[in-house]
Amino acid sequence: MDNKHIVEIRNLVKHFPMGGDHFLALKGISLDFAVGEFTGLVGPSGSGKTTLLNIVGGLDSPSEGQVTVLGHNLAGTSHKQRAELRRLHMGFIFQTYNLLPVYTVYENVEFPLLLNGVPADERKRLVTRAIELVGLSDKLGSRPAQLSGGEGQRVAIARAIVKEPTLVLADEPTANLDAENSHHVMKILVSLNKELSTSFIFATHDEKVMAYLHRILNLVDGKIVKDELVENPELKG
Amino acid sequence: MLTFKLALKNLMGAGTRTWLNVFVTALSFILIILMTGMYQGMDAHAKQVTIDSEIAGGAYWHPLYDPTDPFTLEDAHAVPPPRVVDLVDAGQAVPVLVAQAAIYPNGRIMPVVMKGILPQQDIISLPSAKLAEYDGPSIPVIIGRGMAKRANLNQGDTFTIRWLDASRTYDADEGIVVHIMSTENIKIDFGQIWIPLDRAQAMLSMAGEATYVSYAQNLEPLAETDGWIHRDVGYLTRDMTAMIEAKQPGTNVLFAILLALAAMGIFNSQMLSIFRRHKEIGTLMALGMTRSKVVGLFTTEGGLNAFLALIMAGVLGGPLFYLTATYGIPLPLDYSEMGLIIASRLTPIYPLALFVSTTILVSIIVTIVSYLPSRRIARMKPTEALRGRVS
Ligand SMILES: Nc1ncnc2c1ncn2[C@@H]1O[C@H](COP(=O)(O)OP(=O)(O)OP(=O)(O)O)[C@@H](O)[C@H]1O
Ligand SMILES: [Mg+2]
Numbered sequence: 277m278d279n280k281h282i283v284e285i286r287n288l289v290k291h292f293p294m295g296g297d298h299f300l301a302l303k304g305i306s307l308d309f310a311v312g313e314f315t316g317l318v319g320p321s322g323s324g325k326t327t328l329l330n331i332v333g334g335l336d337s338p339s340e341g342q343v344t345v346l347g348h349n350l351a352g353t354s355h356k357q358r359a360e361l362r363r364l365h366m367g368f369i370f371q372t373y374n375l376l377p378v379y380t381v382y383e384n385v386e387f388p389l390l391l392n393g394v395p396a397d398e399r400k401r402l403v404t405r406a407i408e409l410v411g412l413s414d415k416l417g418s419r420p421a422q423l424s425g426g427e428g429q430r431v432a433i434a435r436a437i438v439k440e441p442t443l444v445l446a447d448e449p450t451a452n453l454d455a456e457n458s459h460h461v462m463k464i465l466v467s468l469n470k471e472l473s474t475s476f477i478f479a480t481h482d483e484k485v486m487a488y489l490h491r492i493l494n495l496v497d498g499k500i501v502k503d504e505l506v507e508n509p510e511l512k513g
Numbered sequence: 514m515l516t517f518k519l520a521l522k523n524l525m526g527a528g529t530r531t532w533l534n535v536f537v538t539a540l541s542f543i544l545i546i547l548m549t550g551m552y553q554g555m556d557a558h559a560k561q562v563t564i565d566s567e568i569a570g571g572a573y574w575h576p577l578y579d580p581t582d583p584f585t586l587e588d589a590h591a592v593p594p595p596r597v598v599d600l601v602d603a604g605q606a607v608p609v610l611v612a613q614a615a616i617y618p619n620g621r622i623m624p625v626v627m628k629g630i631l632p633q634q635d636i637i638s639l640p641s642a643k644l645a646e647y648d649g650p651s652i653p654v655i656i657g658r659g660m661a662k663r664a665n666l667n668q669g670d671t672f673t674i675r676w677l678d679a680s681r682t683y684d685a686d687e688g689i690v691v692h693i694m695s696t697e698n699i700k701i702d703f704g705q706i707w708i709p710l711d712r713a714q715a716m717l718s719m720a721g722e723a724t725y726v727s728y729a730q731n732l733e734p735l736a737e738t739d740g741w742i743h744r745d746v747g748y749l750t751r752d753m754t755a756m757i758e759a760k761q762p763g764t765n766v767l768f769a770i771l772l773a774l775a776a777m778g779i780f781n782s783q784m785l786s787i788f789r790r791h792k793e794i795g796t797l798m799a800l801g802m803t804r805s806k807v808v809g810l811f812t813t814e815g816g817l818n819a820f821l822a823l824i825m826a827g828v829l830g831g832p833l834f835y836l837t838a839t840y841g842i843p844l845p846l847d848y849s850e851m852g853l854i855i856a857s858r859l860t861p862i863y864p865l866a867l868f869v870s871t872t873i874l875v876s877i878i879v880t881i882v883s884y885l886p887s888r889r890i891a892r893m894k895p896t897e898a899l900r901g902r903v904s
Contacts (some may be wrong), residue, residue, distance in 0.1 A: 335799060335895040356803050363801020374796040374899070378526020388800055390515055435800075 281344075282443055282475050283309040283332055288341035290327055290498075301327045303498040304341070309477060311442075314469045316478040316486060319495035325479035328495070329445045332477065333366060334358030346442060363391055367436030371448035373428045375420040375435070381407065382416040385434045392439060406438040407431075410464055426457035433461060440472055447479045458484045516806065520813035524821070531818070534782045538822035538879075541775035543830040545768060545871055550834070550861030551842070552764050556757045557862050560750055565638045566698040568749045569607075570730040573597050573741040578724050583613050583626070587677070590722045594739035597726050605732055607634040608723035610713045614676040616688065616706065618664040626705050627676060629713020636729050639701065643692035644709045651689040652712055657702025661693045668693055674706070679718040686716070772878060780882040783815050787886055794890055795899030808887045815883020819876060837861050 290302035301324045309315060317325045330336040331343055334350055343350045346365055350358065362368075367388075375384050385406055389399045407413055410430035420428055429449060436444050446465075450458040466488055468474050478485055486492060488509055494502035524531045578589035590610060593601070600606035607630060614627035630637075632645035640655060647653035651671060656664070666672065668690050675685040688706070696702055714720050726741075734743050747754075787794070797807050841858035890898075 330896050333799065335899070356805075359798065359801050359803040361801075362799065366801070368799045370796075370799075370899070372792075374792060374799075376793060376796065378523055383522070390519075391801055393515075 312473040369446035539825035542826035554861035606728040811887040819879035
């Protein structure tokens, strides 16, 4: 792969079986994402944003075309290898947070580190820092059910970034947040992007998120219709 | 190790739901052991009663004696061999003379086996001493409660006894019920009357003779018996042993049903758990857990469930097992009418092997029923699991 590219997509087609027929969700997409990108897929509902993110994350497989993530051509990887890729290098932020209900805030954030076999003291340091970053140090022992929507999403963000992944895939991370919380969350992600040059790919139709993006990919009906770079987005935000 | 820790955390986190599952599984554990223990206790009790009231340590039989064939009784009597008589004199054995007879209680005729027994004996737990307490003209007779009921006889009632003596002539005399014994052993109750040995010998003109001689428990068998046949406890209880063995398939079915109930409970909660936790499964996959790890996690949760159930069964069942094994379980029904030897207080027996085999069996079954539903996870697409979609 090109060293600067964290994701390379070539002629990606995705169709879903629908009745006896196929529904084309992605219609031949070719894209490159560079290391340290802060990019958003925007577009109307049903345009294929989540589908594209899922394929990049190895959660779903392409029908046609090639997707290379972190130097691995996904077509040639096993389920296990894709899981490992996610475990070691990727963070997910879901619209619905998807926190583990029986775990505390601390345990939820600690989980990816446990999976990676990070030693205890290192774990403590990383978890504490990630939770501090999202401003939830006073909620360490709370369970997801006891959190507000904004707090839940911030825990999900802490969980996605705690292992300092190379790539974070965020699907509508602000959909359930009010304006204040949305800006708060985006600012955290921007600072991470700067400090650790973590790459971010968002799927969103939230104007507040778009205000922070360095690159906006317009997806309509399974096709990229516009790929624009934004100069100094922070000044707008 | 991580899987184990996570499984434990998930179970503890689920709180009440976990404990309810564990409780149900523990209950089936306890039931399996209790039922099996009761069965074994019943069998052991029946055997013990038979040994105490009928067999003692064993017996020396007249060579022609065959209890299943009443016609042998006419010839199956003789003076026992000297060494056996020595045992009787030493109070270590008791002679019994058996003959066919008929009684006429309340004008009816009932064929019976008439057994003359030495009243002063403590080899067989039979209230034979009551025979010696009577001194009157009639023949003192002890019968069992079941026999008394059937013949409609009460203590003090008299009736005619008719028998065939050694010269094969019929003779008759009046018998009197001196005692009605309650025994759990129907074999010494129904169709039998007990009279003093000397009276029997006189009535039958068989002075000094006996049909068999029972000897005390824990006594070494004699080496020389002059043609009399030595019968040990194993031989004398062989019918009963065969009956217990014949009953075994039934016991096994019960065991299997209880096991299936336990397994179904776990299977059900496991299915439900996977159904409810689709989204969690998707999340685990997105966080980089492989399918097989997730399957392992859920299977371990099921297995831990069983392990906790085992501990709970120990905590709840332990005292229960101890109390029932010590004090027995009172039974509300009198089963003796059904021809069964069952104590009014049933004392279950719990051999160690029962605990071990139940634990092993349940553990294997639980692992299987935890694993089977978890296998569905391996077929799940991460994206569909994430949507909480049921595949
Ligand atoms: N598993 C599936 N089976 C069938 N069709 C699907 C499946 N997943 C997605 N689709 C279809 O693909 C299209 C794109 O879906 P996708 O979820 O990617 O849209 P989206 O851009 O994320 O929309 P939204 O903004 O509402 O989240 C939709 O029309 C959807 O119905
Ligand atoms: Mg979507």
